[in-house]
Amino acid sequence: MAQVLEFKLPDLGEGLTEAEIVRWLVQVGDVVAVDQPVVEVETAKAMVEVPCPYGGVVTARFGEEGAELPVGAPLLTVAVGEPTAEPEGSGNVLVGYGTQAPAARRRRVRTATAGTATAGTAAGHGQGAGPGQGAGPGQGIGPGQSADNGQAAVHGNAPTGARARVTATAAAPASPPAPPQAPAPAPAPESADGPVPVISPLVRRLARDNGVDLRQLAGSGPDGLILRADVEDVLRARAAQAPAAGETAVSTPVAAPAGGAVRVPLKGVRGAVADKLSRSRREIPDATCWVDADASELLRARAAVNAAGGPKISLLALLARISTAALARFPELNSFVDADAREVVRLDRVHLGFAAQTERGLVVPVVRDAHARDAESLTAEFARLTEAARAGRLTPGELTGGTFTLNNYGVFGVDGSTPIINHPEAAMLGVGRIVAKPWVHEGELAVRQVVQLSLTFDHRVCDGGTAGGFLRYVADCVEQPAVLLRTL
Known part of the structure; x- marks a missing residue:
């Protein structure tokens, strides 16, 4: 039976703590070799290709292009052959940026029934993030919620056992999805019956920021996976109904500011230059x-x-x-x-x-x-x-x-x-x-x-x-x- 190993964003050295995903070099389902570059990232110093220390089949990717990930956040998972001992990888994670320690063996949590799974263990992904930690930029995961990368791992050609467990979990609610409606005061937490399968952390955040209950949606993706388009459909329907009900339409976080102004994030090289020049002005006469x-x-x-x-x-x-x-x-x-x-x-x-x-x-x-x-x-x-x-x-x-x-x-x-x-x-x-x-x-x-x-x-x-x-x-x-x- 194949073993799924998690490759995390390595320490890039020089005090760098995060990187932006510029371009993925592999797709879910691709076969990768040891030390093959899998993603191109941009740090505050340079743009580099990150090689993976494992060889096997890519089962999941975490983070969309343009997303910022902290060092140590999951990048992807790879299904390797049936090893007898924990593989140590090549050690050459990023030449000139230090090496990656061997990934710890991830624990599998067996559930009492096939129809339930505890939060944070759904994809065999193991570790739920604590408050203030998240798989996507600026998105913390509170108590009782699992990391979004768990769902990505399941719905990205994950091992059959993991897929079966989460599919059963997602199918637990027997009632059919309700039509789009006005936002409730607060969506119900995703803890009692396990997490809802969502394609990315950004989609989960979009739903949370706009008060959309993901459990009321029927995902249009594979195995009922909820896509960004599904959430945006709800928001469009809500905006169309709001004037008739005398309500104020809810805009999405990506709406342009009033007056046609454009906000450009200070990140990557531009952000590093801004920080350094500001410090120079503060400290140097x-x-x-x-x-x-x-x-x-x-x-x-x-x-x-x-x-x-x-x-x-x-x-x-x-x-x-x-x-x-x-x-x-x-x-x-x-x-x-x-x-x-x-x-x-x-x-x-x-x-x-x-x-x-x-x-x-x-x-x-x-x-x-x-x-x-x-x-x-x-x-x-x-x-x-x-x-x-x-x-x-x-x-x-x-x-x-x-x-x-x-x-x-x-x-x-x-x-x-x-x-x-x-x-x-x-x-x-x-x-x-x-x-x-x-x-x-x-x-x-x-x-x-x-x-x-x-x-x-x-x-x-x-x-x-x-x-x-x-x-x-x-x-x-x-x-x-x-x-x-x-x-x-």
């Missing part, structure tokens, strides 16, 4: 200084290097090389503030972050040990991380641990900016667009390629003299790249 520089010689030097053959060198790589050289002269800016200890921690290695705009929002990949790389190595690493960012393949390790950030906002066609520091770093160098402007060059007015540079810094780590010295050195290297020869 920042200041900004800026200077215009003639970048004509830097562009000429880059053209000469690329004309000599070999891999092409990017302008961003040259600016990064200039930044690391400046940080070697002004190490105060390669630091962070330990507020609890009231100490400034200066770092001896430069992990250079750079702002990258993607379809999922702004991310800041990190080039490790940028101070030890030449322009060619920096160019290759920038290209690799940028491609991974746009494809959503960056790992948390590639998005954290930066000590200084380079922000090339000139790609947006703007000259200057006062960016918010990437907490907990101490500074950020901003680079505007390079544009032809009139400039006094060697005592004469000429058209030169001019760029505006800005430095936003944490005023706790240094004063304006240090920040100005750093920025002036960067400008000197931009205007006269030969200055870099001192540090090569």
Whole structure:
């Protein structure tokens, strides 16, 4: 007899506690192999594919695309062969995100009669959630109610025994379903006769929020499974009857706000960026200084290097090389503030972050040990991380641990900016667009390629003299790249 094992959302590391389901890669009934990716999720750091440590037949999936699940919540169940001992899985749940401990053997609860089943044991799913815990985002399961994933497990090709038990439970009420009616003060709790089979936690929540008694519905899904359409039919019928009865129609939770406003949840990458920027503004007393520089010689030097053959060198790589050289002269800016200890921690290695705009929002990949790389190595690493960012393949390790950030906002066609520091770093160098402007060059007015540079810094780590010295050195290297020869 096959054994059904539950695979839970693994610990993704880096302090991440939840993830959003972006796309399911398997369907109920599919055969999966050990370590086969089964779902694509988005965390606050990156988009990743989660492999399953078990091989067998998928019997249930928990959570619809777009739903957020906490770490440890069930993802799916897999019916494996008839093992003699508890399988331990591959251990490679998510490479780079820790491993998954072997799933504990789930207990089967035998019922006294075939027509009843206690709440929380209906799908052989075992564990009922306590108050405040739930299988779906924002949905707690109170005492006497089973987790919604129990029903999903039964009605997703679950083992025959489990299906028979819950089918008998769902069929217990002998009276035919009543027609749609006005909401009662409160629907009866689903505890005495076992849970009602519902396709997802979101449908159960929709019914609960609108006062729909699920026991009065005849599900249109397989084996009487209640679908979202069944609940929405009741709500539409109720709304049509309400004006005649002098009642106020009940709207569904997905109705658009009055006035055509659209609410966009702050979650995933956008939510993480919002939290980090808000914290930076609260904790860091920042200041900004800026200077215009003639970048004509830097562009000429880059053209000469690329004309000599070999891999092409990017302008961003040259600016990064200039930044690391400046940080070697002004190490105060390669630091962070330990507020609890009231100490400034200066770092001896430069992990250079750079702002990258993607379809999922702004991310800041990190080039490790940028101070030890030449322009060619920096160019290759920038290209690799940028491609991974746009494809959503960056790992948390590639998005954290930066000590200084380079922000090339000139790609947006703007000259200057006062960016918010990437907490907990101490500074950020901003680079505007390079544009032809009139400039006094060697005592004469000429058209030169001019760029505006800005430095936003944490005023706790240094004063304006240090920040100005750093920025002036960067400008000197931009205007006269030969200055870099001192540090090569």
